[in-house]
Amino acid sequence: MDMIGTDRPAGEGEKEFLRHYHPKEYAPISITVDAIVFGVMKDATDNYRKLDKQSLKILLVKREQYPYKDYYSLPGGFVGEQETLEDTLQRVLISKTGLADIYSEQLYTFGSVERDPRMRIVSCAYISLVDIGKTKTAGAEWFSIEDACRMTLAFDHNLMIDEALKRLQGKINYTDIVFHMMPLEFTISELQEVYEIILGKKLLPAAFRKTISGKLEDTGKMTSNAGHRPSRIFRHRSFLKME
Amino acid sequence: MDMIGTDRPAGEGEKEFLRHYHPKEYAPISITVDAIVFGVMKDATDNYRKLDKQSLKILLVKREQYPYKDYYSLPGGFVGEQETLEDTLQRVLISKTGLADIYSEQLYTFGSVERDPRMRIVSCAYISLVDIGKTKTAGAEWFSIEDACRMTLAFDHNLMIDEALKRLQGKINYTDIVFHMMPLEFTISELQEVYEIILGKKLLPAAFRKTISGKLEDTGKMTSNAGHRPSRIFRHRSFLKME
DNA sequence: CTAATAGTGTCTATTAGACAGTATGTT
DNA sequence: AACATACTGTCTAATAGACACTATTAG
Numbered sequence A, B: 001m002d003m004i005g006t007d008r009p010a011g012e013g014e015k016e017f018l019r020h021y022h023p024k025e026y027a028p029i030s031i032t033v034d035a036i037v038f039g040v041m042k043d044a045t046d047n048y049r050k051l052d053k054q055s056l057k058i059l060l061v062k063r064e065q066y067p068y069k070d071y072y073s074l075p076g077g078f079v080g081e082q083e084t085l086e087d088t089l090q091r092v093l094i095s096k097t098g099l100a101d102i103y104s105e106q107l108y109t110f111g112s113v114e115r116d117p118r119m120r121i122v123s124c125a126y127i128s129l130v131d132i133g134k135t136k137t138a139g140a141e142w143f144s145i146e147d148a149c150r151m152t153l154a155f156d157h158n159l160m161i162d163e164a165l166k167r168l169q170g171k172i173n174y175t176d177i178v179f180h181m182m183p184l185e186f187t188i189s190e191l192q193e194v195y196e197i198i199l200g201k202k203l204l205p206a207a208f209r210k211t212i213s214g215k216l217e218d219t220g221k222m223t224s225n226a227g228h229r230p231s232r233i234f235r236h237r238s239f240l241k242m243e
Numbered sequence C: 001c002t003a004a005t006a007g008t009g010t011c012t013a014t015t016a017g018a019c020a021g022t023a024t025g026t027t
Numbered sequence D: 001a002a003c004a005t006a007c008t009g010t011c012t013a014a015t016a017g018a019c020a021c022t023a024t025t026a027g
Helices: A012-020 A085-097 A145-150 A157-172 A188-199 A205-215 B012-020 B085-097 B145-150 B157-172 B188-199 B205-215
Strands: A030-043 A053-062 A076-078 A103-110 A121-129 A141-144 A216-222 A232-236 B030-043 B053-062 B076-078 B103-110 B121-129 B141-144 B216-222 B232-236
Touching: A030 A085, A030 A157, A053 A085, A053 A145, A053 A188, A076 A085, A085 A103, A085 A121, A103 A157, A103 B103, A121 A157, A141 A145, A145 A157, A157 A188, A188 A205, A188 A232, A205 A216, B030 B085, B030 B157, B053 B085, B053 B145, B053 B188, B076 B085, B085 B103, B085 B121, B103 B157, B121 B157, B141 B145, B145 B157, B157 B188, B188 B205, B188 B232, B205 B216
Parallel strands: A030 A121, B030 B121
Antiparallel strands: A030 A053, A030 A076, A053 A141, A103 A121, A216 A232, B030 B053, B030 B076, B053 B141, B103 B121, B216 B232
């Protein structure tokens, strides 16, 4: 995705121009990066026979400074002059949430004029997906999507979450992004529930099995002590995660 | 897509903070918007019996200033402090190409550090689609995709075009965006050729007719003087263009 | 045995792909 | 008549949806 703008026939005229160029007239606009971090978490149930319900979570941080002091916001930060957007994303994720090396993709760049009361700030939003079980977070809290959508978040972050959900919904059926949120090993029922949460509708188990099984690999293991018939445990085929 | 950041419970503390806030420490980064404008054009053939071949075109402007003086580039410009990204896009399109009110969607934001030799500039790229026959351009030239990809363009604009093509390819089969590039009325063969150009492969006429006809509406008109069997002329169903 | 989930088989409707064959204007 | 394109019909294979049915554990 990087392309250096200097590996071209740059004549003496251009070099001369650049020697005297001074970035005097750029508009006083800042750029930030915000991360919408999704993960799936199991909420324990009381009934020993029932499966733990899972829910889709999002990572928010409490703002300690104005503006929107004490409101929750997406983790984000200003883009440094010598940082790519991805560099900023990684730095912000580590410093505000403790997460390193997680799957991320650019979502959308939000540029409305009044989105930040301090000054003009354009924000490039990224979606990040994590396996909550494999990572530790620090300084940020997981909220269910429903709660996060009901809360008033800082800036236009409610809007960002809406768009991120739409993107997830749109991509879940023709990509393998869900697996970035799944543990290394899981049952088909667990996977189906994640699909159902993201798509917001129930799926037929028989049809789901058939379509998804091409992407899965049997680990040979089974669940146990579940109070009902054990389930095969699968992993994502062609997975690149560490064992 | 707009959300005003001020319709919230902003206490006296925040107001006080904002009164004294001075945007002193923003990074000296500028933001630009670049437009990848696609259209389809007919190239006349010599053989009276053959149909005119169509080709996918892209709109480029010749740079008159350093850097990349005399190179071709995508139409683009700096985002003004009181402009949204879409505002900038519209202004740039009108001033550099003469195009107004054309379909556009955000593509991707390019943020590598060295993409502009003058200073740090992050660029938000948009895809625009036009019916070339209905619009006049001024100050810009149409190039075939093949030519544009072979040329060395300013900045990372070759990369932007690559990404734009991928996006078009990805969306053509599950959206109706092609119709923004089509004239109001067209034959199925013409439409199929556009699909073939964008997808880079031949399609079977029978299958194409069947799948596409649900989106089309018969105008009742027919082509004539084509040197072969006339063709029905269709338009896009639920079209919003002006008659 | 029962509750709860796991998993299979089958039927149907729809769709994509392939391809043969027919239709119709202009020169 | 010949050319070039327009259009239709049919077969097949693959797929999605619906639903009934069987299987297996802990308690």
